[in-house]
Amino acid sequence: xxxxxxxxxxxxxxxxxxxxxxxxxxxxxxxxxxxxxxxxxxxxxxxxxxxxxxxxxxxxxxxxx
Amino acid sequence: xxxxxxxxxxxxxxxxxxxxxxxxxxxxxxxxxxxxxxxxxxxxxxxxxxxxxxxxxxxxxxxxxxxxxxxxxxxxxxxxxxxxxxxxxxxxxxxxxxxxxxxxxxxxxxxxxxxxxxxxxxxxxxxxxxxxxxxxxxxxxxxxxxxxxxxxxxxxxxxxxxxxxxxxxxxxxxxxxxxxxxxxxxxxxxxxxxxxxxxxxxxxxxxxxxxxxxxxxxxxxxxxxxxxxxxxxxxxxxxxxxxxxxxxxxxxxxxxxxxxxxxxxxxxxxxxxxxxxxxxxxxxxxxxxxxxxxxxxxxxxxxxxxxxxxxxxxxxxxxxxxxxxxxxxxxxxxxxxxxxxxxxxxxxxxxxxxxxxxxxxxxxxxxxxxxxxxxxxxxxxxxxxxxxxxxxxxxxxxxxxxxxxxxxxxxxxxxxxxxxxxxxxxxxxxxxxxxxxxxxxxxxxxxxxxxxxxxxxxxxxxxxxxxxxxxxxxxxxxxxxxxxxxxxxxxxxxxxxxxxxxxxxxxxxxxxxxxxxxxxxxxxxxxxxxxxxxxxxxxxxxxxxxxxxxxxxxxxxxxxxxxxxxxxxxxxxxxxxxxxxxxxxxxxxxxxxxxxxxxxxxxxxxxxxxxxxxxxxxxxxxxxxxxxxxxxxxxxxxxxxxxxxxxxxxxxxxxxxxxxxxxxxxxxxxxxxxxxxxxxxxxxxxxxxxxxxxxxxxxxxxxxxxxxxxxxxxxxxxxxxxxxxxxxxxxxxxxxxxxxxxxxxxxxxxxxxxxxxxxxxxxxxxxxxxxxxxxxxxxxxxxxxxxxxxxxxxxxxxxxxxxxxxxxxxxxxxxxxxxxxxxxxxxxxxx
Numbered sequence: 001x002x003x004x005x006x007x008x009x010x011x012x013x014x015x016x017x018x019x020x021x022x023x024x025x026x027x028x029x030x031x032x033x034x035x036x037x038x039x040x041x042x043x044x045x046x047x048x049x050x051x052x053x054x055x056x057x058x059x060x061x062x063x064x065x
Numbered sequence: 066x067x068x069x070x071x072x073x074x075x076x077x078x079x080x081x082x083x084x085x086x087x088x089x090x091x092x093x094x095x096x097x098x099x100x101x102x103x104x105x106x107x108x109x110x111x112x113x114x115x116x117x118x119x120x121x122x123x124x125x126x127x128x129x130x131x132x133x134x135x136x137x138x139x140x141x142x143x144x145x146x147x148x149x150x151x152x153x154x155x156x157x158x159x160x161x162x163x164x165x166x167x168x169x170x171x172x173x174x175x176x177x178x179x180x181x182x183x184x185x186x187x188x189x190x191x192x193x194x195x196x197x198x199x200x201x202x203x204x205x206x207x208x209x210x211x212x213x214x215x216x217x218x219x220x221x222x223x224x225x226x227x228x229x230x231x232x233x234x235x236x237x238x239x240x241x242x243x244x245x246x247x248x249x250x251x252x253x254x255x256x257x258x259x260x261x262x263x264x265x266x267x268x269x270x271x272x273x274x275x276x277x278x279x280x281x282x283x284x285x286x287x288x289x290x291x292x293x294x295x296x297x298x299x300x301x302x303x304x305x306x307x308x309x310x311x312x313x314x315x316x317x318x319x320x321x322x323x324x325x326x327x328x329x330x331x332x333x334x335x336x337x338x339x340x341x342x343x344x345x346x347x348x349x350x351x352x353x354x355x356x357x358x359x360x361x362x363x364x365x366x367x368x369x370x371x372x373x374x375x376x377x378x379x380x381x382x383x384x385x386x387x388x389x390x391x392x393x394x395x396x397x398x399x400x401x402x403x404x405x406x407x408x409x410x411x412x413x414x415x416x417x418x419x420x421x422x423x424x425x426x427x428x429x430x431x432x433x434x435x436x437x438x439x440x441x442x443x444x445x446x447x448x449x450x451x452x453x454x455x456x457x458x459x460x461x462x463x464x465x466x467x468x469x470x471x472x473x474x475x476x477x478x479x480x481x482x483x484x485x486x487x488x489x490x491x492x493x494x495x496x497x498x499x500x501x502x503x504x505x506x507x508x509x510x511x512x513x514x515x516x517x518x519x520x521x522x523x524x525x526x527x528x529x530x531x532x533x534x535x536x537x538x539x540x541x542x543x544x545x546x547x548x549x550x551x552x553x554x555x556x557x558x559x560x561x562x563x564x565x566x567x568x569x570x571x572x573x574x575x576x577x578x579x580x581x582x583x584x585x586x587x588x589x590x591x592x593x594x595x596x597x598x599x600x601x602x603x604x605x606x607x608x609x610x611x612x613x614x615x616x617x618x619x620x621x622x623x624x625x626x627x628x629x630x631x632x633x634x635x636x637x638x639x640x641x642x643x644x645x646x647x648x649x650x651x652x653x654x655x656x657x658x659x660x661x662x663x664x665x666x667x668x669x670x671x672x673x674x675x676x677x678x679x680x681x682x683x684x685x686x687x688x689x690x691x692x693x694x695x696x697x698x699x700x701x702x703x704x705x706x707x708x709x710x711x712x713x714x715x716x717x718x719x720x721x722x723x724x725x726x727x728x729x730x731x732x733x734x735x736x737x738x739x740x741x742x743x744x745x746x747x748x749x750x751x752x753x754x755x756x757x758x759x760x761x762x763x764x765x766x767x768x769x770x771x772x773x774x775x776x777x778x779x780x781x782x783x784x785x786x787x788x789x790x791x792x793x794x795x796x797x798x799x800x801x802x803x804x805x806x807x808x809x810x811x812x813x814x815x816x817x818x819x820x821x822x823x824x825x826x827x828x829x830x831x832x833x834x835x836x837x838x839x840x841x842x843x844x845x846x847x848x849x850x851x852x853x854x855x856x857x858x859x860x861x862x863x864x865x866x867x868x869x870x871x872x873x874x875x876x877x878x879x880x881x882x883x884x885x886x887x888x889x890x891x892x893x894x895x896x
Binding site for chain 1 (some may be wrong): 173190191235242245250258277278281285
């Protein structure tokens with residue numbers, strides 16, 4: 001049973017870490033938009049995988065970015 | 066061949082349209098140059114993926130001309146001062162409101178497109194609120210270029226000032242979340258410890274461990290009580306100072322006394338029980354309920370936010386030297402401003418010269434623009450439709466009608482629901498009684514029975530009588546029901562609205578914009594001359610094309626329906642002195658078609674052109690048709706050609722709604738300001754017996770009061786400003802989202818998808834809610850009145866009391882949760 005004297009304080013430290021993490025997410029504004037990120041993860045932010053026919057416009061686009 | 070749909074916006078493509086372009090490797094057709102330009106911009110920016118990802122098409126074709134004028138002005142310091150935040154050096158930050166976002170692909174598209182601009186440091190769109198934050202380097206790119214980039218891909222961006230309210234909403238939300246987190250995590254930990262304490266209670270040889278566990282529980286519960294529960298203590302303290310007994314007083318008393326008693330037991334090491342788990346759970350549940358309530362309130366607040374966008378940012382001021390573009394904030398009374406067709410009126414004032422018609426649907430709900438000439442008043446935010454006006458500014462800023470409406474809205478939103486106020490008054494009485502009883506019982510125990518147990522009996526009584534269940538009964542039910550209704554398209558702006566809706570016996574509808582769509586369409590064409598029906602429609606459309614007037618829109622639509630666009634008629638350049646149709650505000654248009662002078666407009670206006678006898682005949686005919694709707698005549702110098710009867714169409718779901726409401730035992734009425742004959746005919750179509758037309762706002766109010774005098778409880782459904790007094794007088798009022806802001810401000814509920822069919826569902830939900838609230842309150846009171854005497858005689862220890870209290874609250878919450886919608890039914894069910 002003596003192990004509890006170690007494990008319970010450890011549990012409290014864990015809780016404190018979790019709480020700190022949660023408070024950080026609140027401050028970082030992760031609860032401001034509850035819908036967008038779920039969609040955003042599905043949107044591919046890489047360049048289009050299929051090469052376009054008109055290389056000139058692509059280069060132009062590349063420069064712009 | 067069926068008609069093709071526009072690849073960008075989904076509207077039908079007119080025949081013979083030449084707007085085509087290759088997208089995603091295929092040639093696609095577009096309905097207008099606007100859509101073509103947008104698609105072009107998207108493809109050229111390498112963002113074709115948008116068309117692959119999107120799940121919904123835009124609401125309509127983009128307006129290629131609208132806001133580009135005066136965009137440069139957004140780059141000036143004066144205009145930027147109100148909404149731009151200077152981060153450091155050349156870096157600027159601003160919030161933008163995006164219009165036209167329909168699905169996640171829009172967010173992706175606009176983010177990628179704008180971020181591709183050199184100088185834009187960050188552009189992120191919040192999908193829930195349709196707002197974007199933009200950060201840019203002002204030495205490399207100007208704000209106007211960013212707004213234009215958004216515009217290129219078919220959206221509209223308005224800079225907007227997030228304002229104090231928005232910031233305070235966010236602060237409130239964040240603080241509530243932090244407290245909730247502390248309470249939730251603390252509760253879980255303390256509960257775990259509590260199980261060990263309960264099981265090990267009285268176990269021989271484990272006293273040290275028990276003592277240690279009690280200290281641990283104290284350690285964890287302290288931040289929960291002190292930080293998460295601080296709100297209860299402060300508001301209880303405020304109540305006490307104002308000599309009121311609010312809901313928070315017993316809550317604070319219960320939390321405080323239970324906590325302190327447990328601390329006492331822990332510190333002194335006496336072998337009594339500790340109640341940290343009850344305290345933490347209590348705090349957590351109450352905070353959850355309040356968080357949900359706050360979320361619903363903030364969401365209702367956002368619905369009215371768009372008001373600020375109605376005033377333009379820029380006005381054209383007339384000075385001695387000419388015109389100058391100035392920010393609207395710079396205007397002062399006495400200034401003269403020019404308002405071009407299509408522009409909103411920047412402030413309140415009086416017309417100095419020019420004649421035009423002005424779209425006042427914002428204020429009046431009236432679908433037809435009103436003629437305005439010299440000396441007539443103009444209200445800021447209304448839109449000039451036909452021809453340029455010069456206005457002398459009379460009121461600016463906080464004195465304008467629009468600002469007054471905004472203030473009204475603010476006040477309406479901060480008001481406490483009547484029900485909550487009533488509940489609080491009831492609680493005061495309840496709390497007072499419990500406190501007096503507890504003190505008496507405590508004294509009795511102290512003097513006559515057992516002084517050692519007196520304190521614990523008192524704690525048990527406080528815990529058991531804790532009005533937690535009572536406090537949760539109403540908000541939990543309202544929160545759950547409000548959430549469910551919002552999902553279907555009925556926004557509850559005030560807490561008591563559901564209660565009111567559940568009790569109504571009568572429902573009164575306004576006509577225009579409520580039962581009907583508030584948009585004209587051609588119902589009937591009567592051919593009077595040599596030209597056939599299709600020819601008449603085509604000629605009318607040719608005269609009206611390009612006009613923003615609702616009559617013109619109806620005629621152009623009718624021409625599309627007739628497929629008359631195949632041989633488009635030109636109404637241009639045929640007369641020697643004229644280069645197009647000339648508008649006579651309030652009367653109609655005149656132009657040349659096929660070398661003939663043609664007039665389209667009010668019968669009287671056309672009859673002036675037509676020779677004597679035929680003109681009289683035309684007026685007679687028009688009178689006969691007048692009670693079917695708005696009559697528009699078409700004629701040339703040789704005689705009248707056609708009469709168009711234009712009518713406001715019934716909403717597609719009106720009939721279903723009326724039937725469904727009748728099935729639920731409601732008496733239905735139509736009160737309208739329109740022509741009595743039209744109103745009666747429409748009511749007959751729908752099966753409503755009581756239809757009254759020609760009512761002024763005062764008449765409507767009187768009719769409503771007469772109904773109430775007979776004992777009816779009335780729900781009013783309307784949309785116009787003329788409905789506002791009636792809306793605020795009725796037991797419960799529902800405004801259409803397409804209606805005016807003022808109507809929404811005085812309404813309890815808003816049908817934000819403009820679907821009437823949600824009403825019967827809302828009624829069911831409201832009745833269910835009031836049933837659940839009654840059950841909850843009944844349970845809470847019943848439980849308390851049984852448990853209190855039992856605790857008073859010392860039969861239950863505080864921990865049993867806490868368990869009972871917790872279970873009682875849990876029961877109330879679970880009961881309330883039944884009101885949530887099972888799954889996502891959306892607004893389409895029941896139609």
